[in-house]
Amino acid sequence: MSIHDIIEGKKQWRAHTARVKSxxxxxxxxxxxxxxxxxxxxxxxxxxxxxxxxxxxxxxxxAAAGKGVLELVGNDVAAFCDDLVKDSRTYADVYQESISEEPGTAGK
Structure with a gap:
């Protein structure tokens, strides 16, 4: 990763957080x-x-439609998040795979 990539990533993140703050x-x-x-x-x-x-x-x-945030996500924010990532590989999956491996086979 070059310095240019790092700077561009920071610019994108700052623009993202500005959208959240609005x-x-x-x-x-x-x-x-x-x-x-x-x-x-x-x-x-x-x-x-x-x-x-x-x-x-x-x-x-x-927000533009005038809806409350809980109308969009429901009362259980964690369930909303779980639904968002249900088809994605998560860190929990990586951890589960790492403890399922045979001892001494990591990285093979």
Missing amino acids: LPQDYQIVYKEIQRYLFKVGPTDLADGPLLPGVVDFFEEG
């Missing part, structure tokens, strides 16, 4: 909970993938 307060709170949950158990390609920007798009559309 959401209504209740949307921001739920977004931060989703982000926290996904950073812990989410897909292995979370940093490079379209998931978080897609959530912001979804929230912007909901």
